[in-house]
Amino acid sequence: DAKTTQPPSMDCAEGRAANLPCNHSTISGNEYVYWYRQIHSQGPQYIIHGLKNNETNEMASLIITEDRKSSTLILPHATLRDTAVYYCIVRVERFYQGAQKLVFGQGTRLTINP
Amino acid sequence: GAGVSQSPRYKVAKRGQDVALRCDPISGHVSLFWYQQALGQGPEFLTYFQNEAQLDKSGLPSDRFFAERPEGSVSTLKIQRTQQEDSAVYLCASSGFQETQYFGPGTRLLVL
Numbered sequence: 001d002a003k004t005t006q007p008p009s010m011d012c013a014e015g016r017a018a019n020l021p022c023n024h025s026t027i028s029g030n031e032y033v034y035w036y037r038q039i040h041s042q043g044p045q046y047i048i049h050g051l052k053n054n055e056t057n058e059m060a061s062l063i064i065t066e067d068r069k070s071s072t073l074i075l076p077h078a079t080l081r082d083t084a085v086y087y088c089i090v091r092v093e094r095f096y097q098g099a100q101k102l103v104f105g106q107g108t109r110l111t112i113n114p
Numbered sequence: 115g116a117g118v119s120q121s122p123r124y125k126v127a128k129r130g131q132d133v134a135l136r137c138d139p140i141s142g143h144v145s146l147f148w149y150q151q152a153l154g155q156g157p158e159f160l161t162y163f164q165n166e167a168q169l170d171k172s173g174l175p176s177d178r179f180f181a182e183r184p185e186g187s188v189s190t191l192k193i194q195r196t197q198q199e200d201s202a203v204y205l206c207a208s209s210g211f212q213e214t215q216y217f218g219p220g221t222r223l224l225v226l
Contacts, residue, residue, distance in 0.1 A: 034214075036217075042219060042220075043118075043205050043207075043217035043218050043219050043220050044157065044205070044207075044217045045217070046214055046215070046216060046217075049214065085156075087156060099145040099147075099162065099164065099209055099213050099215075100213075101147060101159040101162060101170070101173075102147075102149075102157070102159070102207075102215060103159070104156030104157050104158070105156055106155075106156060107156055
């Protein structure tokens, strides 16, 4: 079962920052927070992941609260191409001791409006 | 570099036919996963390989589903005697040491 809770849908204006929340109140100390997105008719695309520190890459920023019970994915300047379903997933990394499957919830359907 | 590729991209089968779906993972990736995604739902885990060893097949819905990865690279998901409820997108993902999974485009299967 998915261990995360996300709003089913969100809207954002093109050019603005899109902030997608995720609750993971039962997260364990060794579980990472991963974000993927799925654009219509494509496979899920990896965005970013983190353990407890905030992370940033060329696609997005990930802000994790100090208690790690929630996080926010930030798309700083949303474009129409960012319209997709965004999935927040928590999982353990075992480094070749047996990789762990991803458990997807329903995700957040983000619509970027012109 | 080359990502995960899957073939065919679309497959239409008559009920009762056998189908075979292929996944070419990213070169050097040890771990390979298969997921099934029904319309409007998130992907659901089917099975996992580490090299050629199938370590977890707990998600396979029935004994009509079979997966193999004989040389630890390319994998094939086979569905025997397809049923209408098998209609879905079948996704393959691979990962290396850092375990971030990278997905292919999927195979959309329609069983008539």
